Amino acid sequence: MSHDRRYEIQGLLDQAGGLTEGAATEVARATGVPEAEVYGVGSFYHLLSRPDAKIRVCTGLSCRMAGADDILKAAELNGLPVEGCTCLAGCDVAPAVLRDRRVLPSVSVEDIHEAKGDWRALRRSARELRDSPAERSAMGRRGRALAESGFHWGAAAERLARLYNSVLKR
């Protein structure tokens, strides 16, 4: 699919208020692009699926391991316009959250509470991370702890041994 075609579909889905019920059918009819492809474009780009969701919490593996589920729940409870999404390419700063169009690194449940329901007030930003040696050090420590706890050779060997044992028991 050409860039122009994709942009046309994005624009039409935006006008329709996102990937709402029937929107893919209408856009497919208007553009002549198969509905499955329209749906694919709309669901692949997080910002198109639900334009009213201003906060998107990544629920990919790295972010889940770092507490994304708690953040998503806290955001819902705090009345933030939120939804879950797939990987935001911020796995090294998990849990990653997309605020409008900016990825916020290492968001905590406390950050969500401090925003008091205002999505614009969710404060962490990549600039804060860049400008804060303490924050960068803390991120490094978290990454090291995560790697040491689950991704060292001993842990890999244990997982492999469990796998072999379960296969041999069959």
Ligand code: FES
């Ligand atoms: S898994 Fe969350 S940013 Fe990649």
